[in-house]
Structures are given as structure tokens and as C-alpha cells.
Amino acid sequence: MSSNGTRNSQLITSEILELTEQMLNLTEQMNDLANRMLKLAVPTEHERNGAEKDWTIERFSELVPELLKERYEEQNRDGELYRLGAELKNFIQEQQWELTHQFGVKHIFFFSGNRRIFGINLFSSRPRLTFCGVTEKDVRSIVPECSFTSYPQYAQLVCHRGPTVEDLRPLFEFIYHNNAF
Numbered sequence: 094m095s096s097n098g099t100r101n102s103q104l105i106t107s108e109i110l111e112l113t114e115q116m117l118n119l120t121e122q123m124n125d126l127a128n129r130m131l132k133l134a135v136p137t138e139h140e141r142n143g144a145e146k147d148w149t150i151e152r153f154s155e156l157v158p159e160l161l162k163e164r165y166e167e168q169n170r171d172g173e174l175y176r177l178g179a180e181l182k183n184f185i186q187e188q189q190w191e192l193t194h195q196f197g198v199k200h201i202f203f204f205s206g207n208r209r210i211f212g213i214n215l216f217s218s219r220p221r222l223t224f225c226g227v228t229e230k231d232v233r234s235i236v237p238e239c240s241f242t243s244y245p246q247y248a249q250l251v252c253h254r255g256p257t258v259e260d261l262r263p264l265f266e267f268i269y270h271n272n273a274f
Contacts (some may be wrong), residue, residue: 205273
């Protein structure tokens, strides 16, 4: 090969190497930009947990279907209905239980699959915590200090006014672990 040919070959090789290096730099910059965009678009686990963790009365009330809002407002004396709902949502989330909720005219229930686990009873003048899939004997052995009324026709026990979700933590855990699937 002539010296001109060798020189041209070296120039071409040199240019290819330079272009390859530029391409790698651009690829690195594109990856960096893509990662930065992703961080902006997708919250970190900490951000997600922080945003999901705090169920407030206002946030829970936003879940209520429009058709039931007026009925629920009648039951929401002193904010008790939405307070109980927010407490339950926070507790369920803290426990990392996979439960769904369903709003009805007389109840708000939390389900595991198709099985009602617990909820809020709206039959009386004030909202009450409701428990399904548990016997009165079980309830009295777990939280003897609390007062309940049994409604066998509905297969549920309704807590009398007073205890908070935190007060009844052992009962919620018992019901979930014995009825959820």
C-alpha cells in the first residue's frame, strides 16, 4: 500500500474512533437525561409512601361516590364517619393488607376477595365500627373492655361508640388473619 493509502486509512480509522467516542459520550448523556426525567416522572418509594400514608378526613371524603355524599354528610356528625374511614385506611395501609372497599347506603365495607372483613356501620345515628367473620365470644376474649352488639342476621358485630381503630388493633388483626384469603 502506498504511503498515501496508509495515511488515508489512518485518517479514516482516526475519524471513526473519534466519531465512536462522540457517540458514546452522547449515549451517556442521553442515559443521564433519561434517568433525570424518570426521577421527575416517577416518585421514589419514600415519596410514594409519604403520599399514600396519610389518609385524612378530607382525602377519605373524596372517595365517597357522588350518589352517597348527601347521605354520608348526614351520618358525618362531628366528622366521625370520615375520621373512622381515614383511620381504617391508614391502618390497612400500615399493615400492608390488600383490601378493597365498597360504599353502600348503610355500610362502608372492606373486603378480602369477596369476603367482608370489617367496616363502618351507618344504621344508627352515629357511625360505628363493624366486624364480620368473628364470634361474640372471640370479640369478648380479644377486647373485653369494649361493648358490642351482635347482628346474627347480618353476620356482624357492631362496636358501640367510643373505641378508635387503634384501640381495636388486636381485633382487626385477628379478623384479618382468620378471614382474609
